[in-house]
Amino acid sequence: MELQVTVIIPTYNGPDWLSRTLRCLCHQDVDPKAFEVIVCDDGSSDNTKEVACSFDSRLDLRYCYQPDRGFRAGTARNMGIRLARQEICAFVDTGVIVGEDFIRSVVDFHRRHRRAACIGIVHGSKMRDGTHPLVRYFRQISISEHPEQCLKSPMLRAYPDARQPIFDLWGHDLNRGSAPWSLYWTSLVTVETAVASEVGYFDEGFVGWGHEDIEFGYRLWKHGVRFYTDDRIRGLHLPHEQAAPPEATSKKNLAYFYSKHRELPVEMLQLDLPYGLDLVLPHLYMGVEMLPRDYETLDPGAFMPADGKTLLVGCLSPESAKRLQADAICAIGRETADRIREACPDATVEDRLGAVHPCGDKHYDVAVVTDIWRILPAELLSAMLNELDRVARRVFLFRSESLELGELPIPPAPRMPDGCGMETVWHRGDLTVYGLTIRREERPAGVPDVAGGQATG
Incomplete structure (x- = not known):
């Protein structure tokens, strides 16, 4: 039986950006029955629900909602994991643009790598400058019916993933490094649904922006999950307004991470060192x-x-x-x-x-x-x-x-x-x-x- 995918998209008050991601998923080069989409609303107060549900006729889509009690992206993703009916969970952030071969590439990856996680390549990750010429260029494409065309542009090379030097160092097998879990940024990652359940889902003690994703990755790593990249599993992130400024809660969440795992790799993460793990x-x-x-x-x-x-x-x-x-x-x-x-x-x-x-x-x-x-x-x-x-x-x-x-x-x-x-x-x-x-x-x-x-x- 062919593997199938659940795409989990946490969102909050970003209907325009959500629609970009959903439009990409409408144009996948696989049978629409090969995947489902779960939009996990973290307490939006605008028309996010209406925008999500407007894709019902084009996607196998479900919408779920949790009250607004602060930025709780991990808790939102957990709603999706618990509702998932398919073998593979693909976490995609609101506004991330994926190619038309995204689902097919995810299925192929997990067919080749069992009990493994894929860390997708996200062009423009950590880019904050919304006025950058490349951002304006890609935004013009992304508002069209086919935002996935952004990923075919040769300009993408000038807009790299912030982790690209590490990807270049280790190649596709990130397990050659000492801390592959630290690269598990949930803007675009995958893992088997059963494994996500085995390690206990995302920790819902993280409130505010930051570190709930790599803490989940750390537990996956300790559970024996292997980490890889795949050149075909890539996306594009364009800067947009964030509900929770990173600086507001990052330090608090990092300390919470260390309180859970008093171990050397996490200890080194606490320090602002000029060299990586x-x-x-x-x-x-x-x-x-x-x-x-x-x-x-x-x-x-x-x-x-x-x-x-x-x-x-x-x-x-x-x-x-x-x-x-x-x-x-x-x-x-x-x-x-x-x-x-x-x-x-x-x-x-x-x-x-x-x-x-x-x-x-x-x-x-x-x-x-x-x-x-x-x-x-x-x-x-x-x-x-x-x-x-x-x-x-x-x-x-x-x-x-x-x-x-x-x-x-x-x-x-x-x-x-x-x-x-x-x-x-x-x-x-x-x-x-x-x-x-x-x-x-x-x-x-x-x-x-x-x-x-x-x-x-």
């Missing part, structure tokens, strides 16, 4: 392989307080965790975290770097950082040290003098960040423990740099 995650995984594990010569009692709440950052072995007797432990790698969790059942153990902490100021009495700080790029090191200084009363840094770092994807910081000072609190053999101080003036002369040797100030 596909670079920073391999960097960290490669770097920790070069670091000491056990710190057998360490005498914590020589510099640590007898009691108090302790955070251990960069723990790579159960032996180190036991030696420090930490209450909370940040480890890199799921398997490493599992081993430490088994050895230290009373501690909170998480697979993350420890650069973002949702707790309050001075939540810990002590934070202890292994040599992991020495592999961090400058921006990440600065973020981590400032955050640890916020959440802990004292911060100690380990430094193994014999540590030699090989080549890493991103160069580690050549020295401590400006304003950071270190004072020796304990030394034995190869290992020195420093106490961290954060100052707002320039970094003092003589502070050891990260890779070895002395900073000149």
Whole structure:
């Protein structure tokens, strides 16, 4: 039996843009019975329902509505998933223009890739300038009866998807990268209907613009779903007024995402780093392989307080965790975290770097950082040290003098960040423990740099 598709379109007060997308679907080069369309209205107060239902005679279309309680795109999409009668869900945002071969290409993709998700190529994604000459050019075509003609224009190459550099890097198989889920922008994506149900639909705790789609993608990824692009599954996004400005809720929703998944990939997403997840995650995984594990010569009692709440950052072995007797432990790698969790059942153990902490100021009495700080790029090191200084009363840094770092994807910081000072609190053999101080003036002369040797100030 041939696979069939449910096209799910969330919408809010955008009837003109909705009609563009629906007109594209009227011109598909497949039997109209091969797909259905569900328009999921997120509380529109205009004539959106009338516009949607005006396509009843041309499409197998259903309209559903939820009250306006803020921007709830994920909840709207869930209405569509629950109503879907077909094997494949294709999520298309209002106003996205798709080609006449869209349904056929989606069916062909899922025939070849089972339990997989397709991330469609969306020309003009993240374009905000509605006065751009290319936007005006495509808008003229899009108001016609055949807006899909936009996708045949050679001008499309000058209006790329914002993710195109990553697509070029990995090709169609996005699983070669470290975070394919972070590309799962629901302006144009697909997934099997049964799989969407298995992972629990979109999280309806996201209210306002942002991150409900990649959080859903993250759960798909953890569920074993594979991610691909397909050159034939592409669309065009043209800027139009948004009901919820991205800046208004993006930060709040990102924090909610991290509260659900206290794990390294999501932690790195919280930071405004100048490099993407596909670079920073391999960097960290490669770097920790070069670091000491056990710190057998360490005498914590020589510099640590007898009691108090302790955070251990960069723990790579159960032996180190036991030696420090930490209450909370940040480890890199799921398997490493599992081993430490088994050895230290009373501690909170998480697979993350420890650069973002949702707790309050001075939540810990002590934070202890292994040599992991020495592999961090400058921006990440600065973020981590400032955050640890916020959440802990004292911060100690380990430094193994014999540590030699090989080549890493991103160069580690050549020295401590400006304003950071270190004072020796304990030394034995190869290992020195420093106490961290954060100052707002320039970094003092003589502070050891990260890779070895002395900073000149």
